[in-house]
Amino acid sequence: MYVICRDYVRYCIIHIGEERMGCSMYNILIAEDDKSISEAIEIYLKNQGYNVFKAGDGIEALERILLTEIHLAIVDIMMPKMNGTELIVKIREKYDFPVIILSAKSEELDKIMGLNIGADDYVTKPFQPMELMARINSQLRRYFRYSLTKKIGLNEKIFTVGGLELNDDKKTVNVDGEVIKMTPSEFKILRLLIKNPGRVYxxxxxxxxxxxxxxxxxxxxMVHIRNIREKIEIDPKKPRYLKVVWGVGYKIEG
Known part of the structure; x- marks a missing residue:
């Protein structure tokens, strides 16, 4: 098992030449103030064909996002000037590309907060490089699959259960006439459930x-489900819509 460390750059040069993916059209931002970690990730990404941009703090990362079309961001929680959670909030004001959090085990609450405000996934330090790459590739597949679906106009329906309404064309959610702001991941989960009310997943x-x-x-x-419930329910402990079937899963019902 390999983990990111200060000797990892040497490991990358030796071992990953055959793992290219031909992804030169994708731009990935690494927002990480530890140069040894960001350089190691950069080597691995470049050897898979990605274009890589690095930032040592949240302000620099935001400036790069404004200048360059970014397709995925890897964001460390603890950064100077603007921390990772603040950066994610800024990103989600305008952009929906995937964000993967890097966090230490001691930053469990920060990790949960990051998911709450719009991050799509997280990796805990120290981590296996191949795990990080698998998560990056997975998030990009999801992102471009979802973007393609939007472009070809397949999502043009409104789903309603009681006072809960999801507009799949406009990508909006309303509860009793009030607009509810959701992250892209939360919206997709709610869409799956509300399209099949009563069905347990x-x-x-x-x-x-x-x-x-x-x-x-x-x-x-499970974190996303909890966040959705807190947003659409008057009393999340006594939900009207998003309900748990213990030992089985979740469902939407009116």
Missing amino acids: STDEIYERIWNEKAVNTDTI
């Missing part, structure tokens, strides 16, 4: 149906 099935790949870690699904 396990966390594995939610993961696989939305992202079309085998579920590996469903912890993020």
